[in-house]
Amino acid sequence: MAEFLLALFVFLTLHSIPAIPAIRERLLFLLGRAGYFSLYSFASILALAWVLYAALDVDHIPLWQPSAWQAWLTMIAAPVGVFLVLAGLFSVNPLSVSIRQGQKPGSIVSVTRHPVLWGFAIWALGHLVANGDVRSLILFGGFALFALGTIPMIEKRARRRLGDQWQRQSAKTSILPFAALFTGRTRLSGDTPIATATVATAVLTLWLLAGGHAALFYADPVLLATAQ
Numbered sequence: 001m002a003e004f005l006l007a008l009f010v011f012l013t014l015h016s017i018p019a020i021p022a023i024r025e026r027l028l029f030l031l032g033r034a035g036y037f038s039l040y041s042f043a044s045i046l047a048l049a050w051v052l053y054a055a056l057d058v059d060h061i062p063l064w065q066p067s068a069w070q071a072w073l074t075m076i077a078a079p080v081g082v083f084l085v086l087a088g089l090f091s092v093n094p095l096s097v098s099i100r101q102g103q104k105p106g107s108i109v110s111v112t113r114h115p116v117l118w119g120f121a122i123w124a125l126g127h128l129v130a131n132g133d134v135r136s137l138i139l140f141g142g143f144a145l146f147a148l149g150t151i152p153m154i155e156k157r158a159r160r161r162l163g164d165q166w167q168r169q170s171a172k173t174s175i176l177p178f179a180a181l182f183t184g185r186t187r188l189s190g191d192t193p194i195a196t197a198t199v200a201t202a203v204l205t206l207w208l209l210a211g212g213h214a215a216l217f218y219a220d221p222v223l224l225a226t227a228q
Contacts, residue, residue, distance in 0.1 A: 004054040008139065011047040012146055018097070021157075037099045051139065052217065061134040070130045071225035075209070077126025083201040084108070084119025090193035091115075095158050095169060105169060107191040110180060113173040114151050121147040130224070151175060 017040070018024050028036050089099050091106025097116040108115045124143035128136050155175070159166050174180035181188055214220040 001058050004051070004058050004135065004139075007047070007051040007054040008142060011044075011051050012142070014043060014047050015146070033101070041099075055135050055139050056218070058135040062132060063134060063137065064132040066130065066132055066224065068225050068227055070132070071221050071227075074126040074130035075221055075225060077129075078123050079201050079205045081119040081121070081123025081126065082204060083197050084111075084115040084122065086119075086200055087194050087197035088115030088119060090196055091191070094162060094165075095173065096154050103165075105173070106193050107189045108194055108197075109173050110186040110188055111173075112175065112177040112179075113170065114154065114175065117147045117151055117154070118177055120144075130221075 017027070027040075031039060087106070087108040088097060091098060091108050092100045092102035093105050093109050093113070093115070094103060095105060095109065095113040097114070105113075112118050121144040124140040124147070128140035128144070131140070158170075162169060172180060172186040174183075174185070180186045209222055211220075214223075
């Protein structure tokens with residue numbers, strides 16, 4: 001448990017760096033934008049892998065009994081979450097988290113102006129439902145709370161940074177997914193980042209369901225979903 005909590009602490013601390021302007025700007029100055037995001041992405045992947053594998057060594061203390069519908073829910077929620085994360089990272093989005101610069105938001109922003117954070121939370125909550133034990137509550141519950149809890153801070157920073165442009169850019173989007181679409185404030189359209197995220201999500205999902213997830217995490221979601 002100690003290693004698991006340490007790994008989780010390192011992961012959450014690492015993902016707090018973008019929220020501290022002084023540290024973020026210093027790293028951008030030293031590494032350049034491409035170098036910063038490359039190094040940050042690599043460190044994030046390593047930290048996430050450490051967290052997940054450290055969690056495998058934690059004793060299993062169940063909170064509820066698993067069932068097939070929970071696995072099905074995860075197999076729906078996880079790809080949706082991955083798609084939102086990838087589409088958000090690949091798209092220009094001055095309103096929230098992105099690895100691209102620019103003023104005109106990508107099409108995914110019409111769904112929500114925080115696609116990366118919502119995607120991470122949806123992915124985490126989907127896995128929490130299917131696992132239903134103490135370590136998963138700490139791990140995936142912690143991920144979801146961190147992602148959703150970051151939204152108010154990102155909103156405040158974007159308002160301050162964009163100034164007069166905030167109202168114009170935020171008018172056609174929403175914090176809650178699909179709220180702006182349902183109220184008619186914007187329309188859904190496609191673009192290259194959405195297409196790229198769709199293909200990448202499909203390939204990754206198929207690989208995980210074909211045995212990749214079982215090989216990495218010793219759990220076969222298809223087997224769990226079809227178990228009687």
